[in-house]
Amino acid sequence: MTALWRLEALGPMDALKAANDRLDAMDEPPALAWSLFEQGEPARGRLDVLFAAQPKIDAFLADIGLDRDAVDVSFGPLPEEDWVRLSLQGLAPVEAGRFVVHGAHDADKVPAEKTGILIEAGPAFGTGHHGTTKGCLIAVDRLAAKDFAPHSVLDLGCGTGALAIAAAKLWPEAVIAASDIDSEAVLETRSNAEKNGVAGHLDVFEADGFESPKLEHARFDLILANILAGPLERLARQLAERLKPGGRAILSGLLDEQAERVATAYAKAGLKVAGRESFDGWTTLVLAEG
Numbered sequence: 001m002t003a004l005w006r007l008e009a010l011g012p013m014d015a016l017k018a019a020n021d022r023l024d025a026m027d028e029p030p031a032l033a034w035s036l037f038e039q040g041e042p043a044r045g046r047l048d049v050l051f052a053a054q055p056k057i058d059a060f061l062a063d064i065g066l067d068r069d070a071v072d073v074s075f076g077p078l079p080e081e082d083w084v085r086l087s088l089q090g091l092a093p094v095e096a097g098r099f100v101v102h103g104a105h106d107a108d109k110v111p112a113e114k115t116g117i118l119i120e121a122g123p124a125f126g127t128g129h130h131g132t133t134k135g136c137l138i139a140v141d142r143l144a145a146k147d148f149a150p151h152s153v154l155d156l157g158c159g160t161g162a163l164a165i166a167a168a169k170l171w172p173e174a175v176i177a178a179s180d181i182d183s184e185a186v187l188e189t190r191s192n193a194e195k196n197g198v199a200g201h202l203d204v205f206e207a208d209g210f211e212s213p214k215l216e217h218a219r220f221d222l223i224l225a226n227i228l229a230g231p232l233e234r235l236a237r238q239l240a241e242r243l244k245p246g247g248r249a250i251l252s253g254l255l256d257e258q259a260e261r262v263a264t265a266y267a268k269a270g271l272k273v274a275g276r277e278s279f280d281g282w283t284t285l286v287l288a289e290g
């Protein structure tokens with residue numbers, strides 16, 4: 001058993017991003033693992049850092065260029081756990097509509113009538129435990145139940161690839177593109193697609209929004225975008241332009257109270273709300289041409 005120490009810093013996204021970049025650039029980082037999350041508006045973030053032994057916090061913050069006055073820092077030991085056992089065990093399977101997202105050790109727990117999506121817990125987002133991934137999977141399942149059968153699908157912000165893999169399993173004839181701004185997520189989606197036997201159906205590539213030659217002129221029957229309210233609002237016009245007539249967009253990453261604002265931005269781009277889900281305070285919107 002190893003005691004781990006955890007530091008959580010909340011504050012402006014640009015300051016935390018610079019700290020995260022410094023950690024990434026270190027040859028011998030003092031931390032065991034770290035991840036950066038964007039939260040709410042305006043762009044605020046959370047940097048989560050794990051240490052194998054108790055660090056000197058002020059020295060660590062100075063090393064990564066974080067000013068204590070600019071961020072809220074909380075720090076303390078994590079409860080003692082058998083981390084090796086936990087990591088081997090992975091995350092508990094999650095059911096979402098006809099899908100069960102599970103780790104390698106739980107493949108036998110997927111009921112015969114369900115569709116398993118094998119995702120190993122890793123650095124990218126999307127194990128199915130989050131209300132946004134769950135909302136998207138359920139929205140995808142509902143579309144399929146209504147005989148919606150897209151020929152082309154885009155998973156923008158694919159993370160682990162859970163949504164693209166779900167689409168590939170539901171619609172094996174469809175051509176599926178999966179993109180992410182984060183190169184690690186691209187690698188994870190490729191690896192997960194391989195493990196799920198759908199690698200041949202997916203074109204996975206790095207892109208910030210629609211900034212890619214692969215997305216410039218492409219049009220899709222279904223666009224899945226589980227990113228955040230701010231980027232989704234900014235991408236409204238471009239996303240609407242890339243939807244084929246009769247197509248659907250599934251948007252998530254919106255706190256419930258942000259949903260109307262995002263719906264209004266998409267209404268201006270010609271898409272209306274055709275369905276919605278909400279889990280754990282996160283809304284998923286299904287949009288169609290208005």
Ligand SMILES: C[S@@+](CC[C@H](N)C(=O)[O-])C[C@H]1O[C@@H](n2cnc3c(N)ncnc32)[C@H](O)[C@@H]1O
Binds near residue numbers: 126127155161163
């Ligand atoms: C909330 S996760 C969603 C992952 C997965 N699609 C799911 O539903 O579980 C958001 C993902 O979007 C990516 N992302 C954020 N902004 C992006 C952008 N402007 N363009 C492409 N990907 C972006 C992040 O790197 C992250 O992997």
